[in-house]
Amino acid sequence: MNQFRFAQKYLRFSPYLGLTLILLFGVPRFIIVLNANLTGNYGLTSIIFVAMWLTPFLLLKRDGRKAIGISTPQKYQWLVYAFLIGIMVATLGYFIGDLFYNHSIENWYAYISKSYRLTPDQLQGSNRIIYFSIFAGTSMLFSPIGEELLYRGLIHESFVKRFGENKASIIDSTAFALTHLAHFGIVYVEGTWQFLFLPALIWVAFMFLTSRLFYFCRKKSGSIYGAMLSHAGFNLAMTYFIFYHIL
DSSP: OOOBSSOTTTOOSSHHHHHHHHHHHHHHHHHHHHHHHHHOOOHHHHHHHHHHHHHHHHHBOHHHHHHTTOSOOSOTHHHHHHHHHHHHHHHHHHHHHHHHHTTSTTSHHHHHHHTTOOOGGGGSTTHHHHHHHHHHHHHHHHHHHHHIIIIIIIIHHHHHHHHHHHHHHHHHHHHHHHHGGGTTTEEEETTEEEEOHHHHHHHHHHHHHHHHHHHHHHHHHTSHHHHHHHHHHHHHHHHHHIIIIIO
């Protein structure tokens, strides 16, 4: 039985669909994020994440959604573990960046912090916790749900039949890591674009391994919600380090 709602003659989980989704979402998102680093306007980025969020519900029938992990978790304790794993990985990312690059532009969290466009006055007193709550809440909602449904869900499942679970995870993790070069690696500094080769290489490798851990949490919990919560924990911790150790 075909798991897609429409165009059932053409739509099925396959590497062709996976590659199409990688390019369809990855290329526009890459361009939009690079532009947002210039303007500070991330509104279009949020729209991309919402589109990622809606796509499986628009494309798939119930059994198709179950195939990509939208189902009741088999091990609820792994939802907690997943969240904590995400926090620990983001914490490791902070200490690695601080060890090698301090708070220079070559530190991934330091560069990302500049996109927040907050003034010192906005970070005084109780304002800091208010802005932290806003940024943390947003980062824990949009990208964890949208990206996990797309990368650990639709894209992953598109490669499973041909390559198996592990290789499919390597493919979706590679796509996930490379698209994050738009967040750091290709940077805009003092009016020019630069490619920070070694920091970018570390960042992409770190994102790849992080993505593999998100898949591990999906597998252990038996649900895509494990990956979402691990991703949310990562974003929470990253936002904490940006607000309370960098800004």
